[in-house]
Amino acid sequence: MTPHIGVTLADYTAGPTLTGTLPDGTAYSVPTYIPSPAAVSAGGSGFLVTNWNGYSTDYHGVEFGAVKRLANRWMARVNVAFNNAREHYDPQAMYDTNGNPTRTITEPLVDGGQFAPQSTGNGVGNVYINARWQVNANGMYQAPYGIEVAGNLFGRQGYPFPLFRSQTLGADTGLSVLVTPQVDTFRYPDVWDTDLRVARTFRVQTVSLRVIGDIFNLANANTVLIRNNNLGSTAFNTIAQNLSPRIFRAGLVVGF
Numbered sequence: 001m002t003p004h005i006g007v008t009l010a011d012y013t014a015g016p017t018l019t020g021t022l023p024d025g026t027a028y029s030v031p032t033y034i035p036s037p038a039a040v041s042a043g044g045s046g047f048l049v050t051n052w053n054g055y056s057t058d059y060h061g062v063e064f065g066a067v068k069r070l071a072n073r074w075m076a077r078v079n080v081a082f083n084n085a086r087e088h089y090d091p092q093a094m095y096d097t098n099g100n101p102t103r104t105i106t107e108p109l110v111d112g113g114q115f116a117p118q119s120t121g122n123g124v125g126n127v128y129i130n131a132r133w134q135v136n137a138n139g140m141y142q143a144p145y146g147i148e149v150a151g152n153l154f155g156r157q158g159y160p161f162p163l164f165r166s167q168t169l170g171a172d173t174g175l176s177v178l179v180t181p182q183v184d185t186f187r188y189p190d191v192w193d194t195d196l197r198v199a200r201t202f203r204v205q206t207v208s209l210r211v212i213g214d215i216f217n218l219a220n221a222n223t224v225l226i227r228n229n230n231l232g233s234t235a236f237n238t239i240a241q242n243l244s245p246r247i248f249r250a251g252l253v254v255g256f
Contacts, residue, residue: 001052003099004035004171005043011036012101015169018177020231022163023186028179032102034170045171047098054093057115060084068139076139083132085115102169103178105162105229114184116160126229126240130184131157150197158188159225165232179231188225193243194218212251220246 015032022028063081068074089111096107103109105128106118116130133156140150162183164176180186199212226241 001055001097001099002047002049003095003097004040005046005048007035007039007043007099009095009099009101011039015102016167018165018167018179020165020179022180022231023237028181030103030177030179032167032169032175032177033100035100035172037170040171052093052097054090055088057085057087059086059115070140073142074139076137078137079135081134083130083134085130086112087115088112096175098172100169100172100175102167102172102175105164105176105178105183108162108178108183110182113182114160116162116183127226128160128162128183130160133157146200148197148199150199152195153193155190155192158190160184161186161188161227161229163229163231166230176230188227189223191223191225191243192219192221206256208253208255210253210255212249212253214247214249214251216247216249217244218246 012033012035015034018028018030018032020028061081061083063079065079066077068076087110089109094109095101096104096109101109114130116128119127119129135155136153138150138152140148143149160183162178163180163186164178167175167177169175194217196215196218197212199210202209202211221243222245223243224239224241225243226239228235228238228240230236
């Protein structure tokens with residue numbers, strides 16, 4: 001964590017209380033806290049890289065898998081996983097990475113709540129990786145005339161959809177204050193995707209030609225993956241990313 005140099009919890013005073021109504025009609029009232037300007041200035045407005053004593057995460061999960069090797073012209077594999085990733089805050093560790101006791105989307109300050117790290121590698125930013133269950137099944141059948149038919153089914157629980165309001169609290173500017181009770185109070189719809197492949201190999205003397213046809217997202221699902229989760233924004237709830245539409249791909253592999 002990176003708290004303000006020389007600033008302790010005793011140096012925070014109450015800021016504005018954020019109130020409003022969540023999309024499901026539930027009212028929220030979230031307190032905020034402002035670091036003492038004098039204490040921040042005394043530390044040169046700097047930050048200290050240090051351990052977060054009293055904060056920890058744990059993970060409990062179970063996975064079931066079954067594999068059918070290729071025999072009698074078919075093969076298959078199935079995996080099902082149940083996950084429970086949590087984070088824990090001791091009473092003296094109820095603050096965000098900058099030492100502010102205000103709840104944020106990345107530090108919800110819920111002891112035993114779901115651990116949902118924010119991913120920013122997708123170019124959008126507000127993806128919170130946490131699925132309590134996931135399933136993947138695939139198989140292949142060797143049909144007559146050398147035709148191979150294969151499919152893959154993937155499903156997982158929708159990721160958390162935490163709602164926030166941006167708030168400047170003294171030296172802590174632009175904090176994303178969490179206004180839902182927990183980071184996963186709301187979730188995106190569950191994701192399901194089915195892909196199919198049909199392929200056949202032709203041989204012409206020493207040359208092999210493998211013709212492939214793939215269909216991705218067979219059901220043409222339009223599942224929403226990312227929305228604007230800033231409750232105070234005029235663009236709140238607008239879609240930023242959804243599952244790619246059905247795609248057909250034809251391929252040819254030439255082997256010598």
